[in-house]
Amino acid sequence: MFLYCGIACRRKFFWCYRPLSTYVTKTRYLFELKEDDDACKKAQQTGAFYLFHGLAPLLQTSAHQYLAPRHSLLELERLLGKFGQDAQRIEDSVLIGCSEQQEAWFALDLGLDSSFSISASSHKPEMETELKGSFIELRKALFQLNARDASMLSTAQALLRWHDAHQFCSRSGQPTKKNVAGSKRVCPSNNIIYYPQMAPVVITLVSDGTRCLLARQSSFPKGMYSALAGFCDIGESVEETIHREVAEEVGLEVESLQYCASQHWPFPSGSLMIACHATVKPGQTEIQVNLRELETAAWFSHDEVATALKRKGSYTQQQNGTFPFWLPPKLAISHQLIKEWVEKQTCSSLPA
Ligand SMILES: NC(=O)C1=CN([C@@H]2O[C@H](COP(=O)(O)OP(=O)(O)OC[C@H]3O[C@@H](n4cnc5c(N)ncnc54)[C@H](O)[C@@H]3O)[C@@H](O)[C@H]2O)C=CC1
Ligand SMILES: [Mg+2]
Structure with missing residues (x-):
């Protein structure tokens, strides 16, 4: 649908007409x-x-x-x-x-x-x-x-x-x-x-070049891992929050980061999720989990993550009492972030 509408042009201040998109x-x-x-x-x-x-x-x-x-x-x-x-x-x-x-x-x-x-x-x-x-x-x-x-x-x-x-x-x-x-x-x-407010939250997928770091909180459904997330503190930039959250939650220093996407998230009371990829130096990958924040965190290979992304259906307890490793569903931005990492790894491992 196209409508014609008068638009005041800044410099000469005359009315010009052009179709406006839907x-x-x-x-x-x-x-x-x-x-x-x-x-x-x-x-x-x-x-x-x-x-x-x-x-x-x-x-x-x-x-x-x-x-x-x-x-x-x-x-x-x-x-x-x-x-x-x-x-x-x-x-x-x-x-x-x-x-x-x-x-x-x-x-x-x-x-x-x-x-x-x-x-x-x-x-x-x-x-x-x-x-x-x-x-x-x-x-x-x-x-x-x-x-x-x-x-x-x-x-x-x-x-x-x-x-x-x-x-x-x-x-x-x-x-x-x-x-x-x-x-x-x-x-x-x-x-x-x-005015209505929302809380900015960063969600970061940390990689050491070949593996990515996923974590779980005790409140997550059993077996589900996700990227690291954290609320921005007042006065912080997105970059500063990412550096702080990664240091606070898993004891690592971020070397570089790259924006991926953002999403409105209704929980706990309306957040703006800002998703980024981050890398740490290959030699500095030893995780020290902050147990006040996380239940556990670990490095996962490309194949492990790619397999988990393809997994569909419900996640029932296995015979040995454990739950299979699975990732957040498609609608969550963490899924998109993890998927993008898997695709990038797949492309970079293809012969030139
Ligand atoms: N859409 C997605 O894919 C995902 C969304 N999330 C969301 O990200 C949010 C933040 O992740 P967390 O690891 O829990 O954050 P976090 O690592 O900052 O820890 C949560 C703690 O931060 C404090 N906090 C500071 N500012 C807060 C605020 N404005 N509202 C509530 N608590 C605040 C509270 O003490 C709270 O217990 C979660 O609430 C979750 O809903 C988390 C993972 C994936
Ligand atoms: Mg967190």
Whole structure:
């Protein structure tokens, strides 16, 4: 879809016309909805709503996958009416995206209520029956969602959680008020604006040239190893966090690093995962695991990692009581980081 739009050209300040791509049109539309409360309210009339209860998304099962249904405003009003809730609850919804046809998408938590009414949290089983789905913890469902639903629900959950936790101004103690889109909250008594926050986290795959270093925390599912991860401390650059985390967790000094990709991650409460490859000097590879942070860490060969990446299915205990070595699923950025390392190693070992 191409639209023609006036664009003010900086130097001569005349209007020129060029087609805007669907992506640009969509981005500008979302920007307008965040800035203009009336436009956003209007967009709710034709929009669609993802539903949550106590931060668990409403999901339906289809062929071993979960699907996230969307509901129209009319359907939502009918549902709220049926369970004795005020249609004003819709004001608690947050904008999370839109379709290419500019259908705005919102998320609403039926179990969290900005007016702290407990009536909102009852009726969960009845709502599930009515909605022909279940409210399932995102941690349990994330890897059985398609990439788009996973991304939408992750964004929605992080934003709903942020609003729930920022109901009051930390300076005046007064209730804060969200804008219609939910892109900010304002304290009416002092006009302080609060914006949703996320925590930057680095995730680093350390290599010594032929092997890569993987670790596990005791909270990980049995047998699963991942790259080293850590929150950025205040005042640190991404590079400094990587050097510190690798030193802190496995006692090694990083020699060089290279950016790979980034990902929004909804856990523990909305992180920006920044994934990098790092190398250590070949002679300096002796790991000293920090047991306060990790259960264990070890070097793995290319073949071991390549085999684990191909492994599919569930990971049941073996006869000797151990669990097979496996890696995070595709949707996690650690998977992408490890896969990229395996591919690079494969290319560099090919004869020239
Ligand atoms: N998407 C992916 O592929 C992966 C994501 N992760 C995520 O990375 C996150 C960080 O990894 P960890 O090794 O646990 O970090 P970490 O090595 O920094 O240790 C966690 C500790 O850092 C402290 N901390 C500092 N700032 C924090 C903040 N803003 N929020 C929470 N705790 C903070 C707490 O004491 C916490 O116990 C995990 O929560 C996990 O969700 C981890 C591995 C893979
Ligand atoms: Mg860590």
